[in-house]
Amino acid sequence: MSETARSLIFGGLAVLAVFLAAAWDLPRRWLGAPLDLLPPLLVCAALGRRPGGWRLVAVLGGLARDSWSANPLGASILPLYLTGWFLHARRDLLSRELVFAQLTLGTIASAVIPLFTLGLVMTFGPPPVLGWWLAGQWVALAVTGGLLTPVVFRGMGRLDRWFAHPVVETSAFRPDREILRGRY
């Protein structure tokens, strides 16, 4: 799959992730917090080669989230963008193959992004509803975000394989090492 197509898929998934968080009620009832797929998507996109994917996740996802929220418009874009930028800039130092590494990065991103967004909301908008229950929701967001990150990595890996050319199996046979028998 080309990098452009991959970036566009990430952008589309970010838009769908906001829809899922707004419309799917079940996780909110069980966990007390919505299922936020934007941080896991951002982590997965930011550890890729090109910056297009995480930029689209940050801008489209942030804009879409603020449209279905009482947040001031634009408050979610910058936290997503800066987190994506940080991860992308250090992608050579970060492990992306191990499930534990994915889980850790997803948890940290899912914990940091809401805090940063809340800071911007409190700076630019009306005061939000704060309390101990919000701390509980924050923990739930971080944990579910962490758990979902390896799932997103798996899903994107499978998508890559679907759209990529099949890998040519290299044979162990080498013609220059062939033992020729018979008369020459």
Place this chain on the structure above:
Amino acid sequence: MSSKPQWLAFGGVLLLTLTLLSLPPTAATRIKQVVGGVYLPLFGAVGAARELTALAADAVTPRRVLRRRLTALEAENRRLRIELEQARTAREENRRLRELLGWRQTSPWRLKAARVIARDPAAWWRTVFINAGLRDGLKPNLPVLAAEGLVGRLGTVGEVTSEVLLVGEPKCRVAVVVRETGENGVLTQLAGGLWDHRLVTLTHLPRSTRLQPGQTVYTSGLGGIFPAGLPVGTVVDWRTVGYGLYTEARVRLLADTSRLREVMVVMP
């Protein structure tokens, strides 16, 4: 991290963010509605899927269960008819007494049903979105009810969707009265612990209060947004605050706002 295109892109995003954050509220609301409009087909599809699921569930419900439910509904219907007759008599009496005293007649509520289609993806707001808007005659600030009691009021109203500010949201303050004591107060924001989202704070109660747990709280009609007499919740506990100057209580809302599916908007 220091490459020029990266910084240029960051500058662009920063500029976009600052521009969006400094937009006047009407422009920001309009952009929100336009971007949110992209999702409407998805919400429509989800609504259709839910209806289909409900239809399928109806189709496979055994006849025996339906008959039992019908019997229960008939019994409830008979009870409600009697209560309706009593209410009619009381209303007629109320009308006559109002005429005698020269009081203005109150108009009955007109209700508009709507379905909850989305909730705020951010955890720090208490808002939901319903599938009715300007096209259905809705206007900002109209009260929103569930079967159990008051839910909140309308915030931003779009063409086909509207935002509902739930009770407990700082922007949705409700003037209430405790029925048993007649004390007036204002419901402000959530007072719950870690998991309870139905507890809200009732402030501005007098210092010498006669509150008891279990007493019922209704809208008082003060403030002009909510009509008087809408059930809101029950008193859980209370304490004196402000160095004993006034009392603050915790009220448990009757309507479970986390499980809202359908709501009713009180039309003017």
